[in-house]
Amino acid sequence: MTFDVQALDEFVLVGSVVTLLAILAVRLSSRAGLPSLLVYLLMGAALGESGFGIGFEDAELAHALGFAALAVILAEGGLTSNWRELRPSMALGVSLATIGVAVSTALVAGFGHLVLGLPWELAVLLAAVLAPTDAAAVFSVLRVVPLPGRVRGALEAESGLNDAPTVVLVTLIASGAVGEHPPALVGAIIAGELALGVACGLAAGFGGAWVMRRAALPTAGLYPLAVLSLTFLGYGGATALHGSGFAAVYVAGLVLGSADLPHRAATRSFAEGVAWLAQIGLFVMLGLLLSPGRITLETVGLALAVVLVLTVVARPASVGLSALVRPMPWNELAFVSWAGLRGAVPVVLATIPLSEGVDGAERLFDLVFVVIVVDTLLTGPTLPWAARVLRVASRSEPRDLDVEAAPLERVAADLLQVTISPRSRLHGVEVGELRLPHGASVSLVIRGDQTLVPERRTALRAGDDLLVVTPRKQREATERRLREVSRGGRLAQWLGPEARGSRGR
Numbered sequence: 179m180t181f182d183v184q185a186l187d188e189f190v191l192v193g194s195v196v197t198l199l200a201i202l203a204v205r206l207s208s209r210a211g212l213p214s215l216l217v218y219l220l221m222g223a224a225l226g227e228s229g230f231g232i233g234f235e236d237a238e239l240a241h242a243l244g245f246a247a248l249a250v251i252l253a254e255g256g257l258t259s260n261w262r263e264l265r266p267s268m269a270l271g272v273s274l275a276t277i278g279v280a281v282s283t284a285l286v287a288g289f290g291h292l293v294l295g296l297p298w299e300l301a302v303l304l305a306a307v308l309a310p311t312d313a314a315a316v317f318s319v320l321r322v323v324p325l326p327g328r329v330r331g332a333l334e335a336e337s338g339l340n341d342a343p344t345v346v347l348v349t350l351i352a353s354g355a356v357g358e359h360p361p362a363l364v365g366a367i368i369a370g371e372l373a374l375g376v377a378c379g380l381a382a383g384f385g386g387a388w389v390m391r392r393a394a395l396p397t398a399g400l401y402p403l404a405v406l407s408l409t410f411l412g413y414g415g416a417t418a419l420h421g422s423g424f425a426a427v428y429v430a431g432l433v434l435g436s437a438d439l440p441h442r443a444a445t446r447s448f449a450e451g452v453a454w455l456a457q458i459g460l461f462v463m464l465g466l467l468l469s470p471g472r473i474t475l476e477t478v479g480l481a482l483a484v485v486l487v488l489t490v491v492a493r494p495a496s497v498g499l500s501a502l503v504r505p506m507p508w509n510e511l512a513f514v515s516w517a518g519l520r521g522a523v524p525v526v527l528a529t530i531p532l533s534e535g536v537d538g539a540e541r542l543f544d545l546v547f548v549v550i551v552v553d554t555l556l557t558g559p560t561l562p563w564a565a566r567v568l569r570v571a572s573r574s575e576p577r578d579l580d581v582e583a584a585p586l587e588r589v590a591a592d593l594l595q596v597t598i599s600p601r602s603r604l605h606g607v608e609v610g611e612l613r614l615p616h617g618a619s620v621s622l623v624i625r626g627d628q629t630l631v632p633e634r635r636t637a638l639r640a641g642d643d644l645l646v647v648t649p650r651k652q653r654e655a656t657e658r659r660l661r662e663v664s665r666g667g668r669l670a671q672w673l674g675p676e677a678r679g680s681r682g683r
Contacts, residue, residue: 222465256431271335
């Protein structure tokens with residue numbers, strides 16, 4: 179096929195229409211409580227050979243583009259995560275990404291071979307492909323569910339880290355290298371690549387943060403581009419050294435996202451936009467790769483059986499054993515078990531056997547695709563319900579306060595934009611009752627189409643936007659104080675953190 183200007187014009191037309199439709203589908207999927215990936219996958223299938231007739235059968239290209247998109251999604255996940263929330267749960271997240279993957283792979287592989295009658299190679303590939311949770315699904319769904327920080331942190335850390343070992347495992351199995359080495363050596367290879375990837379990510383993150391704090395770029399728009407490039411520097415460096423690029427890009431993003439850098443809000447917004455574009459392109463492409471005519475009743479039946487075992491047996495067992503390193507209450511562990519969202523990652527991993535020409539790879543791809551659709555329909559819409567039933571929905575951590583920051587470089591200060599939602603207990607609190615740290619002050623209140631220069635007796639209202647100036651050294655304390663009053667009201671100055679938390683619950 180010759181790619182000329184006319185072909186480019188057609189590509190731009192179709193691509194822009196698909197992208198706009200996908201963006202509109204985000205609102206539809208949010209209302210339905212579904213991860214948007216399901217809508218995108220179905221859009222791709224509708225555009226494929228059984229729908230509008232767009233043919234796409236290049237498994238190697240899908241493999242390469244899928245890995246690139248996953249790197250972007252993981253970079254965004256790291257940049258938009260809060261290290262203070264992740265740190266207490268990082269041990270459990272790492273355990274889920276390693277021990278949990280191993281347990282899930284063993285159980286599903288045994289079921290696939292002994293019960294479903296799949297060949298051992300295909301059964302192990304199926305189990306390994308389905309072991310990881312999906313970062314895009316977790317980041318997009320769980321951040322709108324009010325969860326305690328330790329639960330959300332564990333799930334986000336798991337989804338950010340478990341791609342790395344499973345990619346290595348699936349690649350070794352598909353290439354036949356697993357049969358050539360003892361299990362201990364395979365485990366050592368996976369651990370070594372993961373450790374090297376983390377080291378490269380830390381180097382890119384801390385080194386990049388040091389450079390960015392001292393770089394005086396001519397325009398603010400270059401800062402987000404530079405930060406995202408630094409995360410990919412970690413990815414490229416790790417892969418060049420035969421380490422895990424996925425671990426590197428996530429860790430680099432996590433370090434850079436938690437660092438005190440200029441234009442952090444703009445950087446996060448830019449990363450979110452690029453990640454959404456990567457998700458749309460990835461899921462639509464994977465949908466194009468599917469041939470619905472190959473899916474039979476047998477495939478659907480096998481997929482239902484795999485989903486049942488994965489949800490009821492493999493996931494709870496992997497979470498239970500992983501939690502030995504970081505015990506949690508049973509209801510929180512039950513929610514972590516239910517919230518093992520699969521998404522594009524298993525489908526991308528299924529392209530590895532396709533590109534390697536493994537026997538039965540097409541059957542595996544179709545089976546994984548159906549499993550993901552069924553699992554998404556089962557798990558995604560029920561997460562808010564499960565959080566309420568298991569009593570892990572945390573009113574003490576509501577989405578009641580949005581904070582954005584812009585740097586004021588000449589005075590080493592930040593300008594915070596605070597939006598008061600109807601759920602916030604800042605409503606009715608006077609400015610003087612905020613008791614902000616020394617040097618911080620509310621400089622402007624935006625109410626409707628009016629602006630107010632506040633006095634100490636000015637009462638805040640739901641829907642107000644506040645502009646708060648704070649010295650950079652006091653920024654964390656200022657944000658913490660605003661959130662304390664948002665949760666506890668004016669009594670937050672007398673109540674301790676534990677008392678405020680119990681009041682919120």
